[in-house]
Amino acid sequence: MKVALIQQANTANRDENIAKLTRNISDAAAQGAELIVLQELHNCLYFCQTEDTTVFDLAETIPGPSTDYFSQLAAQHSVVIVLSLFERRAAGLYHNTAVVLEKDGSIAGKYRKMHIPDDPAYYEKFYFTPGDLGFEPIDTSVGRLGVLVCWDQWYPEAARLMAMGGADVLIYPTAIGWESTDAEAEKSRQQDAWVTVQRGHAVANGVPVIACNRTGHEPDPSGATNGIQFWGHSFVAGPQGEVLALAPDREEINLVVDIDLARAEQVRRWWPFFRDRRIDAFGDLTKRWKIK
Numbered sequence: 001m002k003v004a005l006i007q008q009a010n011t012a013n014r015d016e017n018i019a020k021l022t023r024n025i026s027d028a029a030a031q032g033a034e035l036i037v038l039q040e041l042h043n044c045l046y047f048c049q050t051e052d053t054t055v056f057d058l059a060e061t062i063p064g065p066s067t068d069y070f071s072q073l074a075a076q077h078s079v080v081i082v083l084s085l086f087e088r089r090a091a092g093l094y095h096n097t098a099v100v101l102e103k104d105g106s107i108a109g110k111y112r113k114m115h116i117p118d119d120p121a122y123y124e125k126f127y128f129t130p131g132d133l134g135f136e137p138i139d140t141s142v143g144r145l146g147v148l149v150c151w152d153q154w155y156p157e158a159a160r161l162m163a164m165g166g167a168d169v170l171i172y173p174t175a176i177g178w179e180s181t182d183a184e185a186e187k188s189r190q191q192d193a194w195v196t197v198q199r200g201h202a203v204a205n206g207v208p209v210i211a212c213n214r215t216g217h218e219p220d221p222s223g224a225t226n227g228i229q230f231w232g233h234s235f236v237a238g239p240q241g242e243v244l245a246l247a248p249d250r251e252e253i254n255l256v257v258d259i260d261l262a263r264a265e266q267v268r269r270w271w272p273f274f275r276d277r278r279i280d281a282f283g284d285l286t287k288r289w290k291i292k
Helices: 014-030 053-058 065-077 150-154 156-164 184-205 261-270
Strands: 002-007 035-038 080-090 093-101 107-112 138-140 143-147 169-174 177-179 209-213 215-218 228-231 235-237 243-246 253-258
Touching: 002 014, 002 209, 014 035, 014 065, 014 253, 035 169, 035 209, 065 080, 065 093, 080 143, 080 169, 093 143, 107 138, 143 156, 150 156, 150 169, 150 184, 156 169, 156 184, 169 184, 184 209, 184 235, 235 253, 243 253
Parallel strands: 002 035, 035 080, 143 169, 169 209
Antiparallel strands: 002 253, 080 093, 093 107, 138 143, 177 228, 209 235, 215 228, 235 243
């Protein structure tokens, strides 16, 4: 399967962002991509640096304007597209939602982000209700996609449950970066940890992993921080954690890479982790903490 990751820098102009995405989708399809993955909240700036109730005006229904528009592109180019949208489910009820569009433009399925961070410059709990659709892979013409979103990528349980559901590949639309006051050594540690944990998901589950991050600097509207420099670094890892393709940190790029889904079958025969799991002894994983 040929996969494209669209890593781009966004502005405050939604129409410009979507026009750029449109060009990039066309370019990726021209390179033979069958599956195109977009970054987290790709239509707009990453608005979670502050808490502002007027931002809820950006949210939309699913189906809605974005799914209608990108469905036309999916059908036009005969590609599967993974979207990342700010979903308005009802007044006062919003989600960070990934939507998978089939090659004919239909909605194959959606996933609502389960783990919601609340950290300086990432005030997502103000905007997003935790997902309630579980960790269910989405069936498509290119395979069964285990779609998760950003903060989910730090949780091995989420990756495991998607793999247990038969996911052929794990996909993470992402928006993560550095605060400028962090020391260079700390920036390196953060990025290395981000790559390492996701490569670990590939190894532990014997499936490829796709991580599509945004790039560019986005200022903090409040001025409380120096904003976020999104670190790009989108990548694809194979089922043994091997890096198949890696994007630069500060450049916009359409990263196109071939993934051999059949290889995962062979890797799982060599490393049968699912065979040897001690499911009889894992009950405590459903507890918040084991020590009383």
